[in-house]
Amino acid sequence: MGAGDVVWAVDRAVQDSKVYYDRPLEELLRIETQAKAEVGSRGGSRDALDAEVPIDVITAAQLQSTGQSSLQRALTMLVVGFNAPRPSIADGTDHAPPFTLRGLNPDQVLVLVNGKRLHQSSLLHNNGTVGRGSSGVDLDTIPLYAVERVEVLRDGAAAQYGSEAIAGILNIVLKGYGYGSHATVGAGRTTKGDGTQRHADVFLSQPLAGDGFLNLTAALHDRGPTNRAGPDPADGGRINTHFGDADTQDALLAIHGELPHGDVTPYFHVLHDTRRSSAGAFYRTANSDRNIPAIYPDGFLPLIEPKITDTTATGGVRGLWADGTRWDWSLTHGQNDYHFYVNHSLNRSMGASSPTSFDSGATRYTQQTLNGDISKRVGRHYWAGGVELRREHYRITPGEPASYRLGQDLPWYAGSQGFGGFSPENAVSATRDAYSLYGDWKYSLSERLSIDTAARAERYSDFGSTLNGKLALRYRANEDTLLRASASTGFRAPSLSQSHFSSTASYRDGDSLMTFGNYGVDHPVARALGATALKPEESQHLTVGIVLQPSSQLTASADVFWTDIADRILPTGYISAGSLQSLSPQAVEILRQHGVEGAVYFTNAIATRTRGIDLRLEYRQSLENSARLKWVGAYQYSKTAITQVNPAPSVLGVDMMDLILEPFVRVLIEGAQPRDAFKLWTQYSMRDVDVVLNLNRFGKYSSTANYDKVTFAARWTLDAEVAYRLAKDVTLAVGATNLFDAYPQAWGETGAKSVISSGDIVPYSQYAPFGYNGAYYYLRLTVGW
Structure with missing residues (x-):
């Protein structure tokens, strides 16, 4: 171990x-x-339970006990308030599903690796899924067996770490010095006989001089598809649609090293992932006007099959001056490339000459970050500060002509079906720079009372400056009781994808060529329709909590939180004369002059308030015969409500409620994520056997059907694993996730139909927080040396 x-x-x-x-x-x-945490303060590692703000620490042993090879799925099973549904028939989102924290958006959570900012995905979630309109971090690009722990900061921290740190922070700490090498192989499948998963992971650790190390993790993951689609009555009752997990293969690599030399330590880490994935769009029946029977006599299911590559490389050096001052300089380069390929499809407008496979283009996001940090402890106090320079680049590259062209065969829509290609008119190359100056000061007024203050000033080249601050208090009332509170302001910079994403298509209307789709806020069509440069989302955050430690065996905590966010960024509804009956004559004329049938762009639309409570209980006990017992229980309740709707551009002649808040959007923001959640992780360890049980309750959540809100019932799941040490360094584990084969409440059980299906082809809501695969059983063998 x-x-x-x-x-x-x-x-x-x-x-x-x-x-x-x-x-x-x-x-x-x-x-x-006590578990140590680096996140939340620049004063170095400290006891998580003694921190001024709530921090959870998830260990490698806990992550591996979930039986998952995916970091994101493992965290879903362990972290209360961490929500990661598994959407399907959602274009690119099927292959890199987003996650959320405390019911907020994926891009309102900051992710760090070893304390360094991790870049976001270039994918913009543009369908009706949780996280719609955002670009988040793809956690599954990080090999699970490279991770030592995950620190979850449940507090606003933009004043310390910058943009995105509104809902909280995940700091993923890679394994360092003192780990033995090991190899792991595992396999499993669902009780339906699909979803077969295979993974092979190798972790190699080489100690170096002076407590230095070089660690390498390599992994191959093959996650087979699942399908829970129902029969299609329009196609003779066949199951012709794919509704379930994508068929995904990942090749992952992580390298982490340090080489101390006196008071100076060079360090680095590299992460790389190459992913191939496949999932279906909607089925086109044989007699559909979208089909060409000469090509597909029985109809066809378009397959979206992207290639995703993701790379992070950080190098730096840290040291200690003679007066005790610590310093750290680092440079991080991150890049995500999402290349769309569509197979088993056709461009209907090209007739029988249409190809059946397409390169539909790509999105790419690149980020370079230079950090310089300095800190010093003076008696019981410390101060820290630093600078950060960051450059971001977002690019859209066009697909091959057949993926977007409008043929001459019929008055029909252009491009490949399933996912139309990016055209040359959609090509984007946008760059911005951000400059930050920050400080962190901690005053220990006594051994019982400390005050932590932080301030951060940032300037962005595209929208201007922000200044944010934080104040946190920590008071130890007695040996067993800690009181804590924090208040802060924060922000999230609009992503380059929100400002510049463009995806349009054309169709023939008689002799006219009409265009529709998404436009960047600086596009002439969007500007004519009232679009302006996006402003940052601004937040105010308050947390008040208590930690009780009546004995070394028992710890309990409770934290109440409140987050207000102004100017939240959302895509508009479809701006056209047909969809917005009250659209002004001026706007209708603008659309006509540009040859546009309808348009969508992003705007600062609403304000929200999120309120909730976190409860956590941890108990451990040593038993006879070296047996050990540990319980970790957690509960979270959170509620998000829209508190303000900003005015719509006057040129449109409509209210922002009509432009933005169609019923499904309101439900998506206020009700699509579980209102509450409960987790109880239990580990019982004997000399050669570890038994882990993980009980989960996923609370109620809502969706819409025919403009009506539909609420789905809460569900309980139980995961179990038994690990047996066959020899000193050989362990065999057998386990199950969702042991009793629970499924989310189906649309039919609520009396409603799916919003993306006219029948029961899609039986479950995409918002289901634990998916809809049922029970999954697995084996895992680990050999160490």
Whole structure:
């Protein structure tokens, strides 16, 4: 086992004193020190439970006990308030599903790797899924077996870390010094006989001089598709649609190293993922006017099959001056390339000459970040500060002509079906720079009371400057009770994809050529229709909590939180004379002059308020015969409400409620994510056996059908794993996720029909928080050396 493995406590005095030299070896091996966290302060690692803000620490042992090879799915099972549905028939989102925290958006969570900002995906989630209109981080580009722990900061922290840190922060810490090498193979499948998963992971660790190390993780993951689609009555009752997980293969690599030399330590980490994935669009029946029977006599299912490559490389050096001042300089380069390919499809407008496979173009996002940090402890106090220079680049490259061209065969729509290609008119190359100056000061007024303050000034080349601050208080009322509170302002810069995304298509209307689709806010059509440069989302955050530690075995905490966000960015509804009956004559004329049937662009539309509570309970006990028991229970309730709707551009002649808040959008923001969640993770360890049970409750959530709100019932799931040590360094694990084969409530059980299906072809809502695969059983073998 590695240096991050769990060890167990004997008594409070031992843990508090941190002086172990006179204790017997067998007793030392049973001591569990508090989990350490780097995130939330620039003063270095500290006890997570003593922090001024709520921080959860998820260990490698917990992540691996979920039986998942995907980091995102493992966190879904362990972190309360972490929501990651598995959408289907949602274009690119099928292949890189987003995640959320505290019911907010994917782009309102900042992700760090070893404390360094991780870049977002270039994919803009542009369908009706959770996270619509955002670009988030793809966590599955990080090999699970490279991770030592995940620190979850549940607090606004933009004043410390910059844009996106509104809902919280995930800091993914890679394994460092002291881990042994090991290889892991695993396989499993669902009780329906599909969704077969296979993975092989190798972790190699080479100690270097002076507590240095070089770690390498390589992984191959093959996650087979699942399908829960129902029969299509329009096609003789056949199951012709794919509704389930995509068929995905990942090749992942992580390299992490440090080489201390006196008071100076060079360090680096590299992450790389290449993913191929396949999922279906809607089925085209044989007699559909979208089909060409000469090509597909029985109809066809277009397959969206992207190739995704993602790379992060960080290099830096940190050190300690003679006066105790710590410094750290680093440079991080990150890039995500999402290349769309469509197969088993056709361009209907090209007739029988249409190809059946298409290169539909690509999006790419690149980010370079230069950081310089400095900190010093002065008595009980410390101060820290730094600078950050960041450059971002977003690009759309066109597909091959057949993927977007409008042929002469019929008055029909242009491009490949399933996912129409980006045209040369959609090509984008947008860059911006951001410059930050920040400071963090902690004053320990006494051993019981400390005040932590932070401020950050940023300037962006595209929208201007922001200034944010944070104040946190920590008061230890007695040995067993810690009171904490924080108040902060924050922001999220509009993503380059929100400002510049463009995807349009054309069709023939008699002798006229008409265009429709999404336009960047600087496009002439969008500007004529009232679009303006996007402003940052601005937030105010408050957290008040208490931590109780009545013994070394038991810890409990409760934190109430409140987050207001102004100027949240959303895509408009479809701006056309047909969809907006009250559209002004001036706007109708603008559309006609540009040859546009309808348009969508992004705008600062609404304000929201999120309120909730986090509860956490941790208990551990040493039993007879070296057995150990640990419980970690957590509950979260959160509610988001729209509190303000900004005015719509006057040129449109419509109210913003009509432009933005069609019923499904309001439900998506206020009700699509579970209102509450509960998790109870239990580990019972004996000499050669570990038993893990993970009980989950996913609360109610809502969707819409025919403009009516539909609420789906809460569900319970139970995961279980038994791991047996066959030899000193050989462990075999058998387990199940969703052991009792629970499914989310179906559309039919609510009396409604799916909004994306006229019948029961799509039986479940895409918002279902634990998917709709049913039970999954697996085996895993780990060999160490």
